[in-house]
Amino acid sequence: MSDCLFCRIVEGEIPSDIVYQDESVIAFRDIQPQAPVHVLVVPRRHISGYSEANPSDDALLGAVARAAAHVARQEGIDATGYRSVVNSGPDAQQSVPHLHVHVLGGRPLSWPPG
Numbered sequence: 001m002s003d004c005l006f007c008r009i010v011e012g013e014i015p016s017d018i019v020y021q022d023e024s025v026i027a028f029r030d031i032q033p034q035a036p037v038h039v040l041v042v043p044r045r046h047i048s049g050y051s052e053a054n055p056s057d058d059a060l061l062g063a064v065a066r067a068a069a070h071v072a073r074q075e076g077i078d079a080t081g082y083r084s085v086v087n088s089g090p091d092a093q094q095s096v097p098h099l100h101v102h103v104l105g106g107r108p109l110s111w112p113p114g
């Protein structure tokens with residue numbers, strides 16, 4: 001989708017600080033980090049969000065989840081702890097309609113979230 005910000009990052013049309021990529025996903029640093037580590041894990045193929053996923057996307061969703069865990073290990077926050085977050089829809093303040101998992105860590109994270 002040419003008008004999708006994260007599709008354009010996937011295509012390399014918009015620069016990003018990529019920390020991990022494979023055939024299914026890319027992971028890059030959030031431009032407005034909310035924690036010392038804040039990485040977005042994004043499927044290369046456009047899916048708007050969990051609500052739009054269907055059974056044929058199961059492998060891709062699994063790849064995103066495994067990549068999030070990989071990024072946490074790579075960033076050295078797997079032992080101290082981290083949060084993986086998917087914002088869905090307006091109440092959750094999803095701003096980019098391309099599925100992405102936020103991986104946040106490197107400081108204690110409060111609960112409940114705001």
Ligand code: AMP
Pocket residue numbers: 005014016028029030031032033040086087093094095096097
């Ligand atoms: P969400 O609000 O859950 O849809 O998350 C979208 C995230 O994308 C926000 O945390 C933004 O800071 C981040 N973001 C927006 N534009 C860029 C960009 N060009 N590069 C990296 N992160 C971005």
